[in-house]
Amino acid sequence: MEIKHFLDELASSSPTPGGGSASALAGALAASLVGMVAGLSQKRRGMKRVRNRTLLLQKRLFRAVEEDAKGYQGVLKAFRLPKNAEKERLRRSRAIQRAFVKATVTPQLVTRLSLELMELCLIAVREGNANAVSDAAVGAYLSDTAVKGGLMNIRINLGPVKDKAFVRKMQALIRAAEKKRKQRMGRIEKALRQVGS
Numbered sequence: 001m002e003i004k005h006f007l008d009e010l011a012s013s014s015p016t017p018g019g020g021s022a023s024a025l026a027g028a029l030a031a032s033l034v035g036m037v038a039g040l041s042q043k044r045r046g047m048k049r050v051r052n053r054t055l056l057l058q059k060r061l062f063r064a065v066e067e068d069a070k071g072y073q074g075v076l077k078a079f080r081l082p083k084n085a086e087k088e089r090l091r092r093s094r095a096i097q098r099a100f101v102k103a104t105v106t107p108q109l110v111t112r113l114s115l116e117l118m119e120l121c122l123i124a125v126r127e128g129n130a131n132a133v134s135d136a137a138v139g140a141y142l143s144d145t146a147v148k149g150g151l152m153n154i155r156i157n158l159g160p161v162k163d164k165a166f167v168r169k170m171q172a173l174i175r176a177a178e179k180k181r182k183q184r185m186g187r188i189e190k191a192l193r194q195v196g197s
Contacts, residue, residue, distance in 0.1 A: 006021075006025070010022060015072065015076065016070075017065065017066075017069040018068075019152065019153060020068035020069075020106060021065045021066070021068045021069050023110050023148075023150050024065045024067075024106070024110045024146065024150075025061075025065050026114075026142045026143070026146040026149065027057070027061040027110055027142070027146035028064075028065065029142050030138075030139040030140070030142035030143035031054045031055070031057040031058035031117055031139070032054075032058050033135050033138055033142070034050065034054045034117065034120050034124045034135075034136060034139040035058060036132070036135060037124040037129060037135050037136045038050040038051035038124060038128065039051050040128070041127065041128040044127050044129075046127065047127065050120050050123050054117065057113050060113060061146070064106050064109055067106045068106040068107065071105065074102055075099040075157075077099070078092065078096040078098070078099040079092075081095055096160065097161060100157050100158075101157075101161060103157040104157045104158065104170060106153075107149075107150040108150070109150075110149070111146075111151055111154070111177050112177075114147045114150060115177060115180050115181065115184065117143040117146075118143045118147070118181070118184040118185065119184060121136055121143055122140070122191060124139065125137065125188060125191045126191050130195070133192070133195050137188075144181065147181045150177075151174050154170055154173070154174060155174065
């Protein structure tokens with residue numbers, strides 16, 4: 001999808017694409033920036049591996065932009081099911097539950113991949129070309145945003161879910177991911193403070 005078209009769709013009154021797709025795009029942009037920094041630093045230790053991995057993450061996060069929109073379209077489709085007879089209402093209710101559970105899948109992926117990307121951002125800040133440290137920093141801030149957005153979208157889709165075991169599992173995932181995000185962003189910001197000092 002062309003960026004201009006995506007931005008127009010994002011700004012439209014349609015519920016998709018939305019924040020989940022924007023979070024995935026933030027992750028893809030972050031991966032692209034870190035890939036660039038690693039490309040400028042390939043003679044340095046470990047940078048070829050960083051570049052290869054970030055380019056894979058970029059492709060997967062970019063696919064997630066559209067996947068997230070499709071996930072929420074499934075929720076909208078479930079809400080449009082007929083609800084006149086008792087059987088229809090039961091079928092619709094079950095479909096809505098399944099759709100909300102399924103809508104957490106892509107945000108989980110975005111969260112997991114963007115957390116991994118934060119580790120690569122830290123390497124790029126510490127080991128990358130000093131002239132591109134601001135690019136690595138922007139990549140770090142974008143990956144942080146992607147994680148936050150992914151977690152927010154998991155939370156919001158959990159709201160209507162009645163499966164208590166699934167909700168507990170997702171809440172534990174959210175807590176663990178948030179802890180990792182804070183730790184990794186703390187290390188990145190410490191490394192950035194040390195640049196040029």
